[in-house]
Amino acid sequence: MKYQNSQNWQALVGGIIAAALILLSFSSFVIINPGQAGVISILGKARDGALLEGIHIKPPLISVVDVYDVTVQKFEVPAQSSTKDLQDLSASFAINFRLDPTQVVTIRRTQGTLQNIVSKIIAPQTQESFKVAAARRTVEEAITKRTELKQDFDNALNERLEKYGIIVLDTSVVDLNFSPEFSRAVEEKQIAEQRAQRAVYVAREAEQQAQADINRAKGRAEAQRLLAETVREQGGPLVLQKEAIEAWKQGGAQMPKVLVMSGDSNSSVPFLFNLGDVAQEPTLSR
Template sequence: MKPLNVPKNNQESQIAFKVILVLLCLALLSSFFAIVNAGERGVLMRFGAVQDTVLSEGIHPILPIVYTVEKLSVRVQSQEISAEASSRDLQNVYADVALNWHIIPTEAHRLYQEIGNKQAVIERIISPAVEEVLKAVMAKYTAEAIVTERGTVKAEVDQALTKRLQPYHIAVDDLSLVHIKFSERFREAVEAKQVAEQEAKRAEFVALRAVREAEAIANRARGEAAAQQLLQPGLTPEILQRQAIEKWNGNLPLIVGGEGVKLFDLKQLVETGQK
C-alpha cells in the first residue's frame, strides 16, 4: 500500500489553527492575572465598584469579568503652571510655577474614586489649587516685598499648597517660583526709583564732602590762630625787622604817579649818592 499524502495546504491550516489556539489560551490565561509595573499602584474594581484593596507592584491573580484593575502612577510628576495675581499694593503679578507632586500610594483608590485619572487630577485639582494659593499669598505682600523676600513667599506658597492638596490624596514634593514678572508700568517705576535713590546718594556724598572740607579749613584756621597766639609774645620789633631784612630781595620801591609817570626811584637815588 502507498502512504497517504496529506495536502500541504491542510498542514499549514492545522499549524495556523494550533498557533491561534495557543494565543487564545495565553490571552485567556493572562486575563486571570493583573501586572502592576514599578512606580504604579493598581485600583481593584469589582463590577466597576472601587474596592479598598490597593494592588502593589507585581503579579496579582484576579477573576476576569468580575474584577478589573486601573493602574495609576505614584511616581513624582512635574507640572508647570502659569498664574496671575495681585500684590497688596494692587500691582499685577505674573508667576510661573514648577510643581513636583505625587499620588499618595496608600490612597490611590480613593483618588481614583473621587477624582479620576492623572489628567483629571491636573485639570480639576492641581491647576485651580495653584492659582488660588498664589493669589492668596501674593495679596499679603507688596510688589517690592515679593522680589526681596522671594524665599519667604515661596515657603508660604509651598506650605499652603501642601495643606490644600492633602485632602485630595496628593503630596507636594517641591515647588519653585521659576519666574515672577510685573507690568511694564511697574518696571518703569522701579527703574525711576532706583535712579532717584542713586541721585540722592550722590547728593548726600557731595554734601558730606563739602562739610568735611569746611571742617578741615576751620581746623586749619584754628591751628594757625593758635600758632600765632603762641608766637605773638616772642615777636619783638627787632625780630620783625630782622625777618623783613632776611626776606628783602634787594630792590628799593619805585614811586609812580598818574598815567604811569615815574616820580621817584629810590634805587636810582641810592646809586647816585654812592657815586
C-alpha cells in the same frame, strides 16, 4: 483513516485549550514596578485597595489594571492675582509633587488620568492659593517679603491638594511680574533714591571739606601762637629777623646784596636794600 482524523482534531483542540490556559494564566496576574501603584477594576468598577509594587493576582478577561506613576512629577503652572493695594501681579510656579500611593483608588474614581489631575486640580488650586497669598500684602511687600509670600502660597497649596491625595514636595517661583505702571514707578523711585544718595554724598563731602578748612585754620592759629611764645622766650628781635629772611627765601625772590640792620634796638625786622636797584637809577645832573 477516521481514527487518524479524530486524533488530529483532538490534538488541535488540546492545543487551543492549552494556549487558552496559558493566556489565562498570564492575564491572571499583574506586576507593579517600583515607583508605581495600580488600581484594579472588575467589570468597570474600581476595587478598594491600591496595588503596590510586586506581583498581584487579578481575575482574567473581566478586569483591567490602571497603573499610576507615584514618583516625583514637575509641572509649571501660571497664576494671576491682585495685591492688597489692587495692583496686578502674575507669577509662574514650578511645582514638584507626587501622588499618594494609598490614595490612587480615590484618584482613579474622581479624577482619572494624571493629565486630569494637573488640569482640573493642581492648576486651579495653584491659582486660588496664589490669590490668598498675594491678597495679604501690597505689591511692594511682594518684592521685599518674597519669602513670606512663597510660604503663604505653600501653606495654602498643601492644604488644598492634600485632600485630593496629592503630596506637594516643593514649589519655586519661576517668574514674578508686575503691571507696567508699577514697573515704571519702581524705576522712577530708584532713580530718585540714587539722586538723593548722590546729594547726601555731595553734602557730606562739602561738610568734610569745610571741617578740614577749619582744622587747618585752627592749626595755623596755634602755630602762630606757639611762634609768638617762642619769640618772647628766645629774645624776640633776632628770631623775627631770621623769620623775615626765611620768608623772603620762600617767596622765590632773589636775596638782596646788602642787608642793613637798624641801629634801633626796638626794631626786629631787618631792612633789605638792593644796591643794584640804586645803580640803575639815573644820575642827577649838577
